[in-house]
Amino acid sequence: MDNPTVLVVDDEQLIRWSLTERLSQEGYRLLEAGTAAEALARHREGVDLVLLDYRLPDGDGLAVLKQMKEVDPDTIVILLTGHASVGNAVEAMKQGAYHYANKPFDLDEIVLLVERALETTRLRREVKALRATQAQPYGVARIVGESDAMVAIRALLQKVAASPASTVLLTGESGTGKDLAAKVIHYASDRAAKPFMNITCSALPEALLESELFGHERGAFTGADRQKRGLLESTDGGTVYLDEIGEMVPGLQAKLLRFLEEKTFKRVGGAVDIRVDVRVIAATNRTLEDEVKQGRFREDLYYRLNVLPIRLPPLRERSKDIPALVSYYVDAYNREFKKRIKGVTTEALSRLQGYRWPGNVRELRNAVERAMLLVEGSELTPAEFPVASGALSPLTEGVALPSEGIDLEQLERSLVVQALERSGWNQTRAAALLGINRDQIRYRIEKFKLERLTT
Ligand SMILES: Nc1ncnc2c1ncn2[C@@H]1O[C@H](COP(=O)(O)OP(=O)(O)OP(=O)(O)O)[C@@H](O)[C@H]1O
Ligand SMILES: [Mg+2]
Numbered sequence: 001m002d003n004p005t006v007l008v009v010d011d012e013q014l015i016r017w018s019l020t021e022r023l024s025q026e027g028y029r030l031l032e033a034g035t036a037a038e039a040l041a042r043h044r045e046g047v048d049l050v051l052l053d054y055r056l057p058d059g060d061g062l063a064v065l066k067q068m069k070e071v072d073p074d075t076i077v078i079l080l081t082g083h084a085s086v087g088n089a090v091e092a093m094k095q096g097a098y099h100y101a102n103k104p105f106d107l108d109e110i111v112l113l114v115e116r117a118l119e120t121t122r123l124r125r126e127v128k129a130l131r132a133t134q135a136q137p138y139g140v141a142r143i144v145g146e147s148d149a150m151v152a153i154r155a156l157l158q159k160v161a162a163s164p165a166s167t168v169l170l171t172g173e174s175g176t177g178k179d180l181a182a183k184v185i186h187y188a189s190d191r192a193a194k195p196f197m198n199i200t201c202s203a204l205p206e207a208l209l210e211s212e213l214f215g216h217e218r219g220a221f222t223g224a225d226r227q228k229r230g231l232l233e234s235t236d237g238g239t240v241y242l243d244e245i246g247e248m249v250p251g252l253q254a255k256l257l258r259f260l261e262e263k264t265f266k267r268v269g270g271a272v273d274i275r276v277d278v279r280v281i282a283a284t285n286r287t288l289e290d291e292v293k294q295g296r297f298r299e300d301l302y303y304r305l306n307v308l309p310i311r312l313p314p315l316r317e318r319s320k321d322i323p324a325l326v327s328y329y330v331d332a333y334n335r336e337f338k339k340r341i342k343g344v345t346t347e348a349l350s351r352l353q354g355y356r357w358p359g360n361v362r363e364l365r366n367a368v369e370r371a372m373l374l375v376e377g378s379e380l381t382p383a384e385f386p387v388a389s390g391a392l393s394p395l396t397e398g399v400a401l402p403s404e405g406i407d408l409e410q411l412e413r414s415l416v417v418q419a420l421e422r423s424g425w426n427q428t429r430a431a432a433l434l435g436i437n438r439d440q441i442r443y444r445i446e447k448f449k450l451e452r453l454t455t
Contacts, residue, residue: 004048004118005029009039009064010080011057015103019051022107023114036064043068047075049098049117051110054081054088062091069096076117080105138187143180144328145321149313156310157181161188167260169245169305170283172312175362178283179243181312185281186239194238197231202247210252211268214259220269232265236276245305246286246297257301315357315364319422322353325361329368330380337372344380346428348388353423354432355388363387413448416441425452 006028008019013034020030031047033039036059043050050068054061065077079092082103089100098117101110140154160168161184168185170178179198186196204212207221215230231240242248248256259265260280264273282305291297315321326349330341344352357363371384382388415434419441423429431441444450 003027003029005031005046006114007031007033007039007042007047007050009033009036009042009050009056009061010053011035011055012053015053015080018107019110022111026111026115028114036060039064040067040071043075044071047072048121049076049078049114051078051080051114054079054092062088062095065092065095065097074121076121078110078113078117138180138183140184140188143177143184144324145318146324147318147320149318150321153181153310153312157184158188160308160310161185162190165308166263166279167305167307168279168281169288169307169309170281170312171288171309172285173314173360174285175360176312176314177361178285178312179241181310182239182241182281182283186241186279189239189279191238191279195235196239196241197235198241198243199231200243201252202244206249206252209248210255213252214255214265214267215270216268217270220267224269227267230267232259232276232278233274235278237278239279239281242280242282244284245282246284246288246291250296250298253298253301257298257304260301260304315360319353322364323349325364326352326368329365330372333369333372339372339375340378341372341375341380342378345382348380348382348385350426350429350432351382351385351388353429354435412444413450416444416448417450420445420450420452 006023008016008023008030009032010016010019011034016032016034020032024030031042031045033042034057036056039050039052039056052061052064056064061079061081065079068075068077073096076098077092077096079089079097079100080103081088081092081100092100098120099113101113140158143150143154143157145151168182170181172178182198183196186192199209199212201209211220211224211228211230213230213232215228215233216224218224218227242256255265263277264275266273288297288302288306292299292302326344330343333339334341352364352367359366367385367387368380371380375381375384416430419430419433420427423433427438427441427445431438434441
């Protein structure tokens with residue numbers, strides 16, 4: 001609340017003048033009214049606090065107070081009364097007045113009263129805002145990134161969350177945000193108040209995973225000395241996140257498929273069909289098509305899962321998101337480490353944008369965390385990012401010379417063109433992508449007579 005607005009209502013011009021004069025010195029924005037009608041009109045313009053005279057030429061303060069509270073219950077009203085009757089004051093408080101002051105009043109006292117009242121509302125608003133953000137720890141806004149791809153993904157996640165879709169498939173390399181996207185889908189949906197359960201398919205042996213998911217009856221297997229409800233049952237109404245679905249063994253894949261199609265399952269060793277309503281979000285960093293071709297993943301399950309696929313692109317395909325992600329993590333670690341780092345230098349940022357990030361956002365987060373721990377100055381410099389500061393990325397070691405040889409000049413030209421295109425002809429960034437400096441890239445632009453194509 002910058003510069004709160006105070007409305008002074010009194011039919012005596014001198015009183016209005018002394019109050020507005022004094023309060024504007026305190027930095028408030030002031031409005032004035034001499035009648036009840038005028039007061040109500042001003043109030044509709046949006047007012048934080050009203051100093052309201054009890055006796056007005058066209059009505060009494062209590063009636064005005066009541067109408068103001070109807071329009072905006074958050075308005076604070078302090079009643080000014082020259083006829084100090086306890087009855088009026090009590091009635092005013094009942095109608096929702098914050099306080100009352102007897103005329104003649106002391107200006108300093110009024111200033112204090114106004115200050116305190118506004119502080120109370122400020123706190124109240126802060127608490128409200130805080131509650132709102134805490135209730136929404138995984139709103140779509142938690143997904144950072146302004147690239148077209150991420151803007152589209154945010155919109156898609158929101159849509160999927162609100163849809164009745166019972167199955168979603170998240171794909172993407174490690175660290176691209178699949179876990180995060182799953183939580184966003186859950187918490188943005190009307191299932192938010194119900195459980196979100198997460199199970200990693202590769203973490204458990206087959207039999208255990210099966211009984212974890214579907215539960216088991218007493219005596220179903222040695223050691224099953226009592227009935228147990230599975231994850232699907234205890235998540236009824238909510239969302240089950242099946243991570244690393246590509247690793248699920250074929251026998252369980254069949255059972256999962258049956259559940260996805262019929263919404264019912266049997267506990268291990270059980271005979272009755274149990275029906276539950278859960279949304280299944282499956283995730284994998286493998287290419288399921290390949291797994292299907294290799295015979296490791298059931299084709300029918302793949303098609304069932306693939307009805308609603310969401311692919312999270314690797315970070316290297318959206319280096320445009322890097323500045324926003326970096327500043328998001330700088331803020332987060334400033335809070336965590338109680339530091340006041342301003343951000344990264346231009347040079348460091350262009351290096352970060354040029355690096356390939358094989359570990360994607362997770363690797364970037366870790367890199368920023370490390371940099372924030374080590375930094376001495378007020379900004380993060382290339383020195384704090386050794387991984388991205390190595391002139392050459394790991395890719396270089398992976399380029400094998402083809403047996404028929406290669407045209408080095410042509411390769412160089414092609415790489416320079418790609419770097420320029422990817423950086424939108426930003427020479428500093430293009431140079432960073434190639435591990436060279438700006439002069440070196442300028443030299444190559446001249447050498448190959450490169451020109452930016454204008455469309
Ligand atoms: N777009 C994003 N905005 C903000 N944070 C992100 C984003 N993408 C990922 N993260 C963060 O990066 C980290 C890794 O993401 P997450 O665990 O969701 O990846 P994953 O795809 O599930 O990886 P894995 O396949 O290894 O399980 C988390 O801390 C997550 O909050
Ligand atoms: Mg994950």
